[in-house]
Amino acid sequence: MVQEIGLDQLIREHPFFEGFDDAALELIAGCAANERFDAGQYVFREGQPADKFYMVRHGTVALEVRAPGRDSIVLQTCDDGDVMGWSWLVPPFRWKWDARAVKLCRLVSFDGICLRGKLDADPALGYAMYKRFVRVIAERLAHARLQMLDMYGVGKE
Amino acid sequence: MTAKMTAKSSPSTESFIIDPQSLDDLIHALAASGYQVIGPRKEDEAVVYAPLRSAGDLPVGYADEQDGGKYRLVKGRDGVYFDYVVGPQSWKRYLFPPHQKICQMRKQGKVFRIVEETAEPPRYAFFGVRACEIAAMKIQDRVFDNGAFVDPGYVTKRQAAFIVAVNCTRAGGTCFCTSMNTGPRAADGFDLALTEIVEKKRHVFLLEVGSPAGAEIAAKIPHRGAAADDVKVASAAVDKAAKSMGRQMVDEVGPLLKRNLEHARWSEVAKRCLSCANCTMVCPTCFCSTVEDVTDLTGSNAERWRRWDSCFTMDFSYIHGGAVRRETASRYRQWMTHKLSSWFDQFNTSGCVGCGRCITWCPVGIDITEEARAIRESEGRR
């Protein structure tokens, strides 16, 4: 994996990685790469093997669901600074939905296959990573539930 | 609060003795001065407040037995005028009527205008007002003149009203005015005050003058000077009532209820409460109202009417989506905590005067003093 200049810095400064020691950060940076997606390009698709997770540097990625005969439905968008993708941690390690770049996006991708092995080998590192992802998933769930409430909906006068 | 409404606060400087027959003279003197005299009458087995033509309309010789969910008119002492205490009605039904027209509008084409109506506001003389009822009027004065807005209908009637108070010489079965500091003695807020003196050989009234208007009326009826002894006897009779209150409100009930908004007792009282709203109808300080719109068949005349309402109705409080207080427990809590606690935040006084009507007229006999005590004795229980 070719390491881009600046990735190190980015990972060090991102709040998601706060608390990792230098060795862990080096390991994670070693699994990272810059990726770019033009508007309309898919970052990943439903059913494909989930072997990465992402961090959005700039841009908007729509997590959406396809259905025949109708426009796709956007569940949520991931924007600047968001960590995207937890299916790489949960068997069967397959993406549950599509992720489409809404506009030109620059993402950092992290090699999930490589990391999965390292997390299994080092439980302390594994625990630290899972702790952070649990927070991401919890926040996603909370937000999804609020969206579900349809709170701007029509009510009685 | 307007100056006139507090004008009756100067302590009486003069006391007189009048004979029972002079009550008739008093009623007629008030009528002759242009007042509509309203006072206690017996109607439908209860003492209500209705127009009085003469002292003969008064329910002489009656007393009442009151308890939780119980009211009976019974025989009192022969010839005694005020052995009963308060009935289901209060003076709010005159000062703040159950139905009042707010305005009338007429529509022509696209435009509508307010129809100007001039009606002479009534000048009432309230005959037989108890100390707790004077306290209730003072409480409602703060509601309808709240510093930002004034209800002109209420204020006009209130300012014009002549008050003949009666000091209670008997405590009613559900009364607790002493623990609310509202009676049984009327300290001020009246034009004239009567205390019935019933002795073996003498039946007279002590008449205290509370205002210049009161002095004017007193001058028109037969009266004689009161001796120091008369004043002492009258005072003792009122003290006797004060010492025989059947119920008591716990101290510091305002903060108590504020700390116990999630107490288990609310659900317990809700099992008994029918949400019938009787308590709010008979309470002399409850002021909630609603507005109804009426049009005629032509569609070109519309009226807005204000009507008494109650926080016990299901959709009394709602936002988009539905009623806020769906459970009876929430609505009961709203009524009781408003009356005894939040009223302090809003108007700097308690909303309760200890008249006991809510206890008497509750069909299942819920007792607000008992509920408060239950919460005090089991504080914090959820």
Added chain:
Amino acid sequence: MDQAIALKDPMVPAPFRIERVRKELSDTFTIDLVPAERRRAFSFLPGQFNMLYVFGVGEIPVSISGDPADPETIVHTTRAVGTVTNAMWKLGAGQTIGVRGPFGTSWPVEKAEGLDVVIVTGGIGLAPLRPAIYQILSNRAAFGNVCILYGARTPEDILYRKELEKWRGQFDLQVDVTVDYATGRWAGRVGVVTKLVGRGGFDPHQTVALVCGPEIMMRFAVEALAERGVPNERIYVSLERNMKCGIGFCGHCQLGGDFVCKDGPIFGYDQIADRFSIQEL
């Protein structure tokens, strides 16, 4: 508080004339009013509301959503969800509407001078905030960073969309719009508005937050603001309850010891935080 319409009886409406009714969204409309009798300036503070009366139908509280600096026309935006609003929507220019007001407390725009301002709103909640936004923009230099975070149900439910787009185009304003639900055609954000609080460009320790929308949204928005470190005393919410009078007489709008009509509708969150959490209060 000033009452622009001085009436002997505060329960009697003053006749106003409809200048214009226009549709904003599928269920939302804006109505512009001018006084029918005598040309007089109507002054109000941002966040205040009027009681609007439809002849023979009824009266409801509606926030004033126009520019406080414009004394000529009084603008109200509301949803058509009940008898009165549905009847109001069918009225046209020239018809009379009864008006009582302005009532209520206002957004503390002056308290925010020298600080950042974050506005968190959703749905029709933007309407009572628009006068505050106008006031801030007319004195922009007095404030630090200004962020408007707005959430709507779908892209078709974005209120004052053109205005939001215009504000977004200003260099000294951060405007973020998100929707709860969209199809792939939407190129903006999809997600709950509280998520935007986490990334807003404001200093939580030097910020005043103005929050308005459905109560659930406000509750979670306040939580998100608190998580970022904005203290309760600097958060203001606009509450809503049914009203029959607007002046503290009818009793319907009470929340504990406060009347939403005259002690609110704008409250400092620290004033009501304890009551917010008690069910069915």
